[in-house]
Amino acid sequence: MATIATSIAKDIDNTYDDPKHRAPLVLGGKNFNDVTNAVCHIAERPTTLGWKIAFAISLFFLGILGVCLGRLVLTGIGVWGNNQPVSWAFDIVNFVFWVGIGHAGTLISAVLFLFRQNWRTSINRFAEAMTIFAVVCAGLFPAIHVGRPWLAYWLFPIPNQMHTWPQFRSPLLWDVFAVSTYATVSLLFWYIGMIPDLATLRDRSTSPIKQIVYGLFALGWTGSSRHWHRFEKAYLLLSALATPLVLSVHSVVSFDFATSQLPGWHTTIFPPYFVAGAVFGGFAMVLNLAIPARQFFGLKDIITRRHIENCAKVLLATGLIVSYAYATEFFTAWYGANPFEKFAFMNRAFGLYAWAFWIMVFCNVIAPQALWFKKARTNLLVVFIVAFFANIGMWFERFVIIVTSLTRDFLPSSWHSYRPTIIDIGMLAGSFGLFFTLFLLFCRFLPVVAMAEVKTVMPEAHPHDAPHAKGHADYRPDEHFDPVRGSKAPRFR
Amino acid sequence: MSTLLEPQLIDDEDDGVRHEAPEHIELIALMAEFDSVDAVFAAAQRVRAEGFLRWDVHSPFPIHGIDAVMGVRPTILPWLVLGAGLFGLAGGIALQWYCNAHDYQYLISGKPIWSLPANIPVAFETTVLCAALTAVFGMLALNRLPQLYNPLFKSARFRRVTNDRFFVVIDTSDPEFVESKATAMFRELGAVSIERIED
Numbered sequence: 001m002a003t004i005a006t007s008i009a010k011d012i013d014n015t016y017d018d019p020k021h022r023a024p025l026v027l028g029g030k031n032f033n034d035v036t037n038a039v040c041h042i043a044e045r046p047t048t049l050g051w052k053i054a055f056a057i058s059l060f061f062l063g064i065l066g067v068c069l070g071r072l073v074l075t076g077i078g079v080w081g082n083n084q085p086v087s088w089a090f091d092i093v094n095f096v097f098w099v100g101i102g103h104a105g106t107l108i109s110a111v112l113f114l115f116r117q118n119w120r121t122s123i124n125r126f127a128e129a130m131t132i133f134a135v136v137c138a139g140l141f142p143a144i145h146v147g148r149p150w151l152a153y154w155l156f157p158i159p160n161q162m163h164t165w166p167q168f169r170s171p172l173l174w175d176v177f178a179v180s181t182y183a184t185v186s187l188l189f190w191y192i193g194m195i196p197d198l199a200t201l202r203d204r205s206t207s208p209i210k211q212i213v214y215g216l217f218a219l220g221w222t223g224s225s226r227h228w229h230r231f232e233k234a235y236l237l238l239s240a241l242a243t244p245l246v247l248s249v250h251s252v253v254s255f256d257f258a259t260s261q262l263p264g265w266h267t268t269i270f271p272p273y274f275v276a277g278a279v280f281g282g283f284a285m286v287l288n289l290a291i292p293a294r295q296f297f298g299l300k301d302i303i304t305r306r307h308i309e310n311c312a313k314v315l316l317a318t319g320l321i322v323s324y325a326y327a328t329e330f331f332t333a334w335y336g337a338n339p340f341e342k343f344a345f346m347n348r349a350f351g352l353y354a355w356a357f358w359i360m361v362f363c364n365v366i367a368p369q370a371l372w373f374k375k376a377r378t379n380l381l382v383v384f385i386v387a388f389f390a391n392i393g394m395w396f397e398r399f400v401i402i403v404t405s406l407t408r409d410f411l412p413s414s415w416h417s418y419r420p421t422i423i424d425i426g427m428l429a430g431s432f433g434l435f436f437t438l439f440l441l442f443c444r445f446l447p448v449v450a451m452a453e454v455k456t457v458m459p460e461a462h463p464h465d466a467p468h469a470k471g472h473a474d475y476r477p478d479e480h481f482d483p484v485r486g487s488k489a490p491r492f493r
Numbered sequence: 494m495s496t497l498l499e500p501q502l503i504d505d506e507d508d509g510v511r512h513e514a515p516e517h518i519e520l521i522a523l524m525a526e527f528d529s530v531d532a533v534f535a536a537a538q539r540v541r542a543e544g545f546l547r548w549d550v551h552s553p554f555p556i557h558g559i560d561a562v563m564g565v566r567p568t569i570l571p572w573l574v575l576g577a578g579l580f581g582l583a584g585g586i587a588l589q590w591y592c593n594a595h596d597y598q599y600l601i602s603g604k605p606i607w608s609l610p611a612n613i614p615v616a617f618e619t620t621v622l623c624a625a626l627t628a629v630f631g632m633l634a635l636n637r638l639p640q641l642y643n644p645l646f647k648s649a650r651f652r653r654v655t656n657d658r659f660f661v662v663i664d665t666s667d668p669e670f671v672e673s674k675a676t677a678m679f680r681e682l683g684a685v686s687i688e689r690i691e692d
Contacts, residue, residue, distance in 0.1 A: 031657065032553060032656065032657035033656055033657040036553075036655075036656045036657065157588060157592055163597065164597055165592035165593060165596060165597045166592065167593065167599075167601060168589040168592060168593050168611065168612060168615055169593065169601055169604055169608075169611040169612075170601070171614075173615070174614040174615055174618075177614070177615045177618040177619070178614065178618055181618040181619075181621055181622045184622060184625070184626075185621065185622070185625045188625055188626070188628075188629045191629075192629050192632070196553070196554070196655065199655045200553070200655035200656060202655075203652040203653070203654070203655045203656070204652070204655075204656070215641060216639075216641070219633065219638045219639035219640070219641070220638055220639050220640040220641045220642070220643055221638065221655075222551055222643060222645055222646075222651075222654065223551040223552050223553055223554075223654045223655060224549045224550070224551050224636075225549060225550040225551070225552060225555070225556065225559050225560070225563060225565065226549055226563075226565055226636075227636045227638070228552070228554075228555040228556075228559075229555075229560050229565050229568060230568045230570055230632045230635050230636055231555070231632060231636070232555050233568050233570050233571065233632070234570060234628045234629060234631070234632035237570065237571060237574050237624070237628040238625055238628050238629070241574075241578075241621050241624050241625050241628070242621075242625070244617075244621070245618075245621050248614070248617060248618070248621075252614055255614070451553075452553060452554040452555075453554070455553060455554040456554045456555065456557070460529070460530065461530060461554060461556070461557070462530065462557055463530045463531055463534035463556065463557070463558060463559075
């Protein structure tokens with residue numbers, strides 16, 4: 001049965017663009033039970049060798065992070081390459097990089113949900129998980145950058161023995177609120193979406209330990225329609241709340257720069273430019289995770305080529321917005337006739353860190369252009385490589401913005417170059433270790449695909465005499481379309 | 494809902510021997526299993542038409558349009574969320590006013606001690622935070638979750654409710670409930686199985 005399904009799946013191409021027929025989102029002739037089996041199998045099977053190897057590598061890098069953190073806390077932030085005037089460097093680059101990656105998850109869950117983009121259901125769960133783990137990595141850096149991380153609670157308005165309060169007119173404090181709210185809401189979103197799927201794992205598990213653990217986290221979910229009613233309403237409300245939130249987070253991050261006087265930072269284009277960059281980087285990370293995941297976990301019929309192609313289109317669109325923002329920055333520097341601003345941008349493109357700038361241009365502007373071609377968008381290797389470049393490019397974008405502007409400000413007497421130390425590089429590598437350790441644990445023990453949501457976009461999920469069924473083409477996606485033959489063939493079920 | 498009654502040990506005074514009292518078990522619900530959305534949809538229409546009040550449909554995913562068929566009234570959750578959002582907004586502004594304009598005034602870069610534009614981002618975040626927490630915990634509270642014990646979990650068949658099967662459950666406390674009639678109705682509706690849920 002399973003082998004037949006996979007062999008059929010190979011022949012189906014659901015990336016066609018026939019406006020008369022909605023492409024199926026689940027392939028391989030799967031029914032509800034097949035979807036459950038395919039997804040739960042990943043969490044239920046014995047630990048695979050590949051997972052163990054990947055986990056060992058991640059733990060190794062996590063260990064590097066631990067060592068670097070220990071050294072930093074015991075010694076002080078002098079172990080970094082930061083100096084005066086480059087007081088923000090790898091720490092803030094890494095922070096902005098990881099927060100940016102964290103945007104795709106909520107964008108897929110919330111914005112695409114509000115736009116009724118049904119294809120999101122296959123990838124939203126692990127994009128949300130990716131968001132949370134990325135925000136964990138992001139939160140680490142400002143917390144240790146304060147110098148004495150054990151006093152990081154001073155960032156919050158907590159009554160203290162000094163009778164002082166934080167300074168609410170500072171964008172850095174806005175950042176504290178924006179990132180902590182974002183982390184909380186993303187976690188809630190991820191968790192409530194997972195409750196029905198945790199109940200599935202609870203009901204399938206045979207070991208008492210799993211029954212208890214999954215049972216506790218499933219909160220006694222029974223799939224009651226009266227519960228689903230409130231659940232769906234809560235999910236819709238969370239989406240509506242998370243949509244402006246996701247736009248606000250990177251806007252607030254960009255305020256950290258835009259409200260300063262520094263040439264290269266002091267610009268009104270930053271909020272939309274940062275948000276587009278965040279979505280670009282986030283989708284790149286989704287693709288870098290999804291393409292191997294569908295391969296290793298046997299999810300090719302659920303995360304189909306069409307899903308990958310759609311993500312590639314988002315990558316191209318946001319890549320173009322980012323490219324446009326780069327061009328606008330240079331235009332403004334020239335047209336604004338401010339010599340400091342003009343110098344800052346000449347210095348970016350041809351100064352000490354020009355190599356970083358051109359890496360950024362190649363990765364973020366030139367590489368995504370390949371995705372104009374359908375052949376490239378449906379070639380998994382090409383998409384993976386472009387996404388990989390986008391991740392590198394987005395890290396360098398933050399490096400270029402932060403470091404080139406700080407090294408060369410108004411007074412040549414205060415100019416200074418920047419060079420990362422081994423601890424800086426170790427922490428960057430280590431943050432990937434933290435991210436992948438968390439992500440691999442998630443893949444091992446939790447439902448990586450939102451099964452309940454995937455089932456709702458399958459044609460069998462829609463009652464034929466429902467009062468709202470007529471006129472809602474969205475809810476009967478491919479009823480009379482046989483993707484194998486590509487013609488109208490009624491499917492009797 | 495109902496609590497699990499442990500088998501009680503009753504001390505019989507006469508013969509001095511401990512007897513185990515019979516477990517206090519009663520029928521609390523009748524559960525019918527269906528194997529397709531269409532079947533459970535038709536069943537829900539029928540159960541509502543028969544005038545039942547205390548019943549529910551259980552499914553692995555939300556069935557589109559079932560609310561109207563079951564007569565589920567819209568939840569008050571959006572109003573709770575609106576209230577919480579407004580509370581968060583007012584609270585966020587009040588917090589910033591108290592901290593920086595009242596309790597601990599200090600001048601930064603010649604900016605005014607109190608000016609609303611500088612306080613918008615934090616007020617926005619507290620609004621979203623309060624509203625989101627209320628959406629999640631309000632939903633759970635209205636659904637009376639977590640409820641880790643549920644007599645339905647005793648049924649082996651009910652485990653498929655989170656996979657691919659659909660169930661209609663009628664509570665025996667329903668004024669219309671007569672076991673033989675309900676069983677006959679489920680049979681007519683083409684239930685795959687009919688099970689008595691006891692507790």
